[in-house]
Amino acid sequence: MASSTSAPAAGVYGAEAMQGLVLRDQDMEKQASCPACGAGDRADFARHTFADRRLQFVRCRQCSHVYLDPVPTQAWYDGLYAHSFWEAKTETQQHQTVAANRTQWRKGLQRADKLIDALRGAGAVFPADGALLEVGCSFGVIARRVAEAFGLRAHGIEPSVAARQFAERVAGVRIVAPTMSDLAARKETDGFCLIYFSHVLENIVDLDGTMALVREHLRDGGWLVIETPNIRFPPSYSIFHPNCFSPRSLGLLLRRHGLQVARLSPSGRPATRLSPRYLTAVAQKSEEHAGAEALKGGAPSTDGLVMKTGHLWYRLASRPPLRLLDRWLTARAYPTTPEQRRALADIEALAERQNQDATD
Ligand SMILES: [Zn+2]
Numbered sequence: 001m002a003s004s005t006s007a008p009a010a011g012v013y014g015a016e017a018m019q020g021l022v023l024r025d026q027d028m029e030k031q032a033s034c035p036a037c038g039a040g041d042r043a044d045f046a047r048h049t050f051a052d053r054r055l056q057f058v059r060c061r062q063c064s065h066v067y068l069d070p071v072p073t074q075a076w077y078d079g080l081y082a083h084s085f086w087e088a089k090t091e092t093q094q095h096q097t098v099a100a101n102r103t104q105w106r107k108g109l110q111r112a113d114k115l116i117d118a119l120r121g122a123g124a125v126f127p128a129d130g131a132l133l134e135v136g137c138s139f140g141v142i143a144r145r146v147a148e149a150f151g152l153r154a155h156g157i158e159p160s161v162a163a164r165q166f167a168e169r170v171a172g173v174r175i176v177a178p179t180m181s182d183l184a185a186r187k188e189t190d191g192f193c194l195i196y197f198s199h200v201l202e203n204i205v206d207l208d209g210t211m212a213l214v215r216e217h218l219r220d221g222g223w224l225v226i227e228t229p230n231i232r233f234p235p236s237y238s239i240f241h242p243n244c245f246s247p248r249s250l251g252l253l254l255r256r257h258g259l260q261v262a263r264l265s266p267s268g269r270p271a272t273r274l275s276p277r278y279l280t281a282v283a284q285k286s287e288e289h290a291g292a293e294a295l296k297g298g299a300p301s302t303d304g305l306v307m308k309t310g311h312l313w314y315r316l317a318s319r320p321p322l323r324l325l326d327r328w329l330t331a332r333a334y335p336t337t338p339e340q341r342r343a344l345a346d347i348e349a350l351a352e353r354q355n356q357d358a359t360d
Helices: 074-081 084-121 141-150 161-169 180-184 207-217 247-256 303-317 322-333 338-359
Strands: 042-050 053-060 066-068 131-135 153-157 174-177 192-198 218-229 259-267 278-285
Touching (some): 042 066, 053 303, 084 141, 084 278, 084 338, 141 153, 141 192, 141 338, 153 180, 180 207, 192 207, 207 218, 207 247, 207 259, 218 247, 247 278, 303 322
Parallel strands (some): 131 192
Antiparallel strands (some): 042 053, 053 066, 218 278
């Protein structure tokens, strides 16, 4: 069954932190078909080495989804994210939470505003008594802001104990379960009117199980938002991203699960103006749903060439002089707004008070 993971902050994946992590034969399973569209036709895409094991990424010829085959089991990933390096890192940060996390929180607030704009652009409206669920809510900064924008109650799923405590005590997010599999056991919810994954879905192995749970816990007419890397631009495949989405694969995954896509757009917001390195999908739960069979038909994807060009462009834009131009353009296109500064100051003040209470 699917489980959620929240992507740790950049820099957490240090070489020393990864020592001791092993991938055994019994941790690996074969994938019979594309996890996004269900088609069986694939081509070798890229090799990757992790813990002395050679891993193979393949590209679905039908939808250009890039995925690991064979792939580590979800149980292995759950172990990875609960691994001491992540918890230990977060715990040492607790006493210096504010300074250490300011950049991450600012990024979270910018991502929250992107999500809010995407929902408004799709014409989403929410009932007054509604609740949202963020899968992999980390410190709860995004959930808090989105909930405020739409007058919703904020709920989250988060495997990290330290992040979960912060989300509840500081950000005011109610944690409903540590992982998606724990959510599967809960049947008593009335349903959420908004569920979203911000840079989390690419970390999950079992996409069908995850989308089935989303459908089950989403109210009729409820909204789903997914923000994930766009495989057409950064070569984002790694052990941490067993699923890398193309615009087509993300759309097909949603349609196969009875989620009607209202908007699906690539953009670099808020990190870069020159490379549309993220995908944002907004979908609504439709009543009719035939089941998650493969979507047949349609010409094979020609994304192979598009991706090669995109990756070349991404490499060029990541180094001077284009990198300098990109920084300048990005700062102008996606500035930190006064509103975001105020929200950041709020979180910082709450965190300081929490630290104080913990020391007293
Ligand atoms: Zn596919």
